[in-house]
Amino acid sequence: MSTAIRFTKGHGTGNDFVLFADPDGELDLTPAQVAAIADRHLGVGGDGVLRAVRSRSIPEGGAALAEDPDAEWFMDYRNADGSIAEMCGNGIRVFTRFLLEEGLATLDDGETLPVGTRAGVKDVQLSRSGFQADLGRWRLDGSEPLVRAKNLHAARPGLGIRVGNPHVVVALASDEELDALDLGYLPVLEPEAPDGANVEFVVPADPLVVDGVGRIRMRVHERGSGETLSCGTGAVAAALATRHWAGAGAPDQWRVEVPGGVVGVRMFPAEDGEHVALSGPAELVYTGDLAL
Template sequence: MVAFTKGHGTGNDFVIIEDVDGALELTSTQVQALCDRNFGVGADGVLRVVRSSAIPEGAAALAEEPDAEWFMDYRNADGTAAQMCGNGIRVFVHYLLRSGLANLEAGSTLPIGTRAGVRDVMRSETGYQVDMGRWHLAGGEPLARAAGLSVARPGLGIDVGNPHVVVALASDEELDDLDLNPMPILEPAPTGGANVEFVVPAEPLVRDGVGQVRMRVHERGVGETLSCGTGAVASALAVRHWAGTRAPSQWRVEVPGGVLGVRMFPAEDGEHVGLSGPAQLVYRGEIDLA
């Protein structure tokens, strides 16, 4: 039997498994079984809590930041490994603190190893804020087709540690009418796939100096989720890009599971982007992975 904890960030839910010494080898089949909403625990992905020193992937994290004791081994619901998860890392840190594996004093940061590099997490008014690091335009404007969308729309490729294509829609009605259970079709298809976000800028776009946008997302390897942290970041970056140089650097992103905050800020190595939002642990249990 393996102990697990169920947690979520704005409805993006995870099965958390503590494996501090890296003794557990989770197979893709086991991850799929854990995430199955009918026959398993049910989740959008699995977070394995493991010391960076205990797994090969952690070596790069420790080389980047020797204090990155913990590594977030994140798997999508289909069992594939993912580079980064903005909601997941907040839940991951919340678990570390609640279980006594780490401390995070007010005003300090906790470095966490991920496949996208080390990410620094600190407390915020809404829960936790993550420095998602540098971002960049991925290039190209692939056409996106989705069920419920009458014609294909151009998207903007953005990389925030994992790949995204953001597509602007004209109205809330268009956004609500989408069926994102089938995977949207991107032409040309990005190598390795991408998360696809559909966004509607608010009217007015800026209120009290904060940009406003609604978003729905199809996550690669998962399907539609109630929230996607990196997707919220990509969406805010895309709308700011479209809006021009006078657009704000703070954004409020409304997702089906709640609200996330996005902030762009300068750093020594270029512009970084931060993500803030809540994290909750829901229940604990045991499951037979065999």
């Protein structure tokens, strides 16, 4: 007997997702079902699948409610291959738009909506470009693997950064190098990342800073999804890495150009250390019914 779900397709700068509401946690899709939904030829198609479930109705939600009792909703995020991911920066903006459109939450100017994730509670606000999500503290993870990619003529050093999920950022010398990459193939890390990693390839603009805002271009191969048109946490990691390489005097605001558009990154002090926020659009494209 098949199960039917009502779904919505949405995207943030081309990073696209299939979303559905399961408030009481009654529908826990298998990895194979998620992969079938995300399949671009035989399913709806998407870089990931987002389930909106109340924090009290999913085991991981207990930690979210302990962190913030107002985190009613939990973003259960799965990659296109069905694997679980800790966080998704574009996804959380689209998830928030979905909650608002479905009447599951409200968010007025100046208010904050806390959303539970496997990387902790993330606070989302309205912004001029759509939504801004405070992704919390970040850290260098201490790794500097060599990175090999198809059509990159030599291995390049990467910088390991965690923004709730793992990233390795690689600096390239020119737009031509960036455009030549074939990210349909999985980049190879030496040594391998224990849990895998999203890999970002970055080119700084010339000049790097205009009116106090840093500017970079980026492409990404996402763990479990392949190359995507945008990766929110990847854009954050890329901006953090570029600021790290640029040294003292580098700005705390960045404009990150991805194949699907532009997102903003902002670093700012907080009580528990430096936080980083991601801003950008979130669009809902269509809804439908799907039989599993």
